[in-house]
Amino acid sequence: xxxxxxxxxxxxxxxTPAMYDAMRSAPLGDDVLGHDPTVxxxxxxxxxxxxxxxxxxxxSGTMANQAAVRAHTHEGGEILLGLKSHxxxxxxxxxxxxxxxxxxxxxxxxxxxxxxDLEPRIRQETAHxxxxxxxxxxxxxxxxxxxxxxxxxxxxxxxxxxxxxxxxHLDGARLFNAAIASGIPAKEYAACATTxxxxxxxxxxxxxxxxxxxxxxxxxxxxxIRKAFGGGLRQAGILAACGLVSIHEMxxxxxxxxxxxxxxxxxxxxxxLVVPLDLATVQTNILVAELAPxxxxxxxxxxxxxxxxLLVTSxxxxxxxxxxHKDVDATSVEAAIDILTNAAVSLxxxxxxx
Ligand SMILES: Cc1ncc(COP(=O)(O)O)c(C=O)c1O
Numbered sequence: 001x002x003x004x005x006x007x008x009x010x011x012x013x014x015x016t017p018a019m020y021d022a023m024r025s026a027p028l029g030d031d032v033l034g035h036d037p038t039v040x041x042x043x044x045x046x047x048x049x050x051x052x053x054x055x056x057x058x059x060s061g062t063m064a065n066q067a068a069v070r071a072h073t074h075e076g077g078e079i080l081l082g083l084k085s086h087x088x089x090x091x092x093x094x095x096x097x098x099x100x101x102x103x104x105x106x107x108x109x110x111x112x113x114x115x116x117d118l119e120p121r122i123r124q125e126t127a128h129x130x131x132x133x134x135x136x137x138x139x140x141x142x143x144x145x146x147x148x149x150x151x152x153x154x155x156x157x158x159x160x161x162x163x164x165x166x167x168x169h170l171d172g173a174r175l176f177n178a179a180i181a182s183g184i185p186a187k188e189y190a191a192c193a194t195t196x197x198x199x200x201x202x203x204x205x206x207x208x209x210x211x212x213x214x215x216x217x218x219x220x221x222x223x224x225i226r227k228a229f230g231g232g233l234r235q236a237g238i239l240a241a242c243g244l245v246s247i248h249e250m251x252x253x254x255x256x257x258x259x260x261x262x263x264x265x266x267x268x269x270x271x272x273l274v275v276p277l278d279l280a281t282v283q284t285n286i287l288v289a290e291l292a293p294x295x296x297x298x299x300x301x302x303x304x305x306x307x308x309x310l311l312v313t314s315x316x317x318x319x320x321x322x323x324x325h326k327d328v329d330a331t332s333v334e335a336a337i338d339i340l341t342n343a344a345v346s347l348x349x350x351x352x353x354x
Contacts, residue, residue, distance in 0.1 A: 005332050005339070006311045007264075010174075010257070010285060010325035013205040018249060019242040026241035030234050031057075032227070038237030042244050043211070049247060050196055051187035052213035056222050057240055061086075061173045061210040063231050064197040064222075065136075066094045068212055071221040072167045072195070073133040075100035080121055081136035082108045084143040086171055098229075102130060111147030111281065113137060115156045122164055135161050138171040139189060140178045143315070145277075146261070146286030146323075148178050154192035167194040173210070177203055177284040180254040194218070203254050203285060204246035205326050208239045253326070257285040260324040260333045267337030268322070272351040273301075273344040285324045288315055294349040304347070310339040 006012045015023075029035035039057050047055040058064035065087050069079060079095065081088055083105040087095065095101055106117050118135060125131035135157065139149035161168050170193035172178070172186070179186040190196040195214035200206035212222055226232060233239070262279070265287050269276040274289035291298045295318075302314040313321040324333070344351060 002309060004306065004309045004311050005328060005336050007322040007324070007328060007336060008311045008313045010202040010323045013203070013325045013327050015207050015242055016205055016245060016249070016326075019206065019245045022241035022245050023238050026237045028235040028237040031236040032232040032234055036235065036237040036240070038244070039240040042240040042247075045244065045247060046198075046211045047213050049186060050190040050198070050213040052190060052196065052215070054216045054219035055211050055213040056219050056226065057236060057243070058210045058212060058226060059208060059231050059233065061171075061197055061199045061201075062091050062094070063226065063229055064210045064212040065091060065169070065171055066098050067222045067225040067229065067231075068169045068195045068197060068214075069095045069101065069134065069136070070099040070225050071218050072169060073099050073101045076130060077101045077133040078104050078123065078130040079134040079136055080104050080106055080118055080132055082106060082113050082138060082141075084108055084141070085136060085138050086142050086173065087136055087138075089143060101133065104132065108141070108144060111141055111144045112139075112149045112153060113157065114153060115160045118157060119160055122166070132164075132166060134167050134169055136169045136171060137193065138173075140174045140181075140284050140286070142173065142286065143288065145281060145288035145321075146174070146177065146284035147281065148182055148283045149189070151182070151184050151188060151192070154189060158192040169193060170196040172196050173199040174202055174284065176251045177254050177258070180251065181258055181284045200243040200246040203257055203325055204250040206239070206242040206246045209243045211243070250326075254285070257324040257326070258283075260328065260330060261285050261287060263330065263333050264322060264324060264336060267333070268340055270351060271337070271341040271344040272349045273340050273347070274320070287322045288319050290319045292344075292349045295347055301343075301347075305339060305343055308339045308343060310336050
């Protein structure tokens, strides 16, 4: 059987040969004791790349987001975040468990949060209400199809939050996709937030690893929280070695993923399988598309495509997500478009000319 084309996520990427080489030769130590030179190098270089005083290596983006929320907040407080955010939707309600704060969700418009929607939701502590303690942003936005957060709006939020004495955490799992697509350095986005999380294990192809960057004092707290979560890793330099390859060699090539996503969306739209996506909204490497109204049983479509050799993610009730990444090149995109087009015909939906 041939290997399926895996467009489910950029998390499926495999390490590069340079990463295997780096793992073999990385100087190692016990990072829980603070003695792993490769982890320290990755932390220092990431902090510099993001323009923050310090950074900390984490096993996952979820753990780094959770540690950040806990480091910023006190129990009984509240965080403001997007209704479609990863922290709200895909982190198992962790902030209630780990930080003991409640979530106050604000609806994104045009793929991002707006200060004018956030400001009225900020609350002061009273005998009846919790105090807002933190605002969480996401760039690029996963559930909303890899959309870019406009830097002007991020700056507006940063300024507004500062007026209220609030911290901002940026879930920048795909911050380097944003930087490459917009031409705005990751550092400038990071400057709009107190802390920023970024993943090495998505488009940047490391097998494991995410970074949290921010002020020294918060990173010291986050290190203790990471230990409490069971996330202190001993010879973690073996993973950090891949992370260094990620930040040295894998950022610029994200442009290829974005070009492939644009090719894919043109084919997907033409197939008739989905409600056509506005090309202008496909800004990075993620497509989230609603299946055409003619498809009676949308839940079966991912399996139907998988049987034909194409893996996609189901976003219920009616959407599918496709991500481009290093392990699906332009030829894979053409093959995926063929499968999508044939599937549309088999499912009885009409291709449209776009
Ligand atoms: C926007 C966003 N934040 C955080 C995460 C969590 O990263 P991890 O899978 O490493 O826990 C993801 C993962 O897909 C994500 O898309």
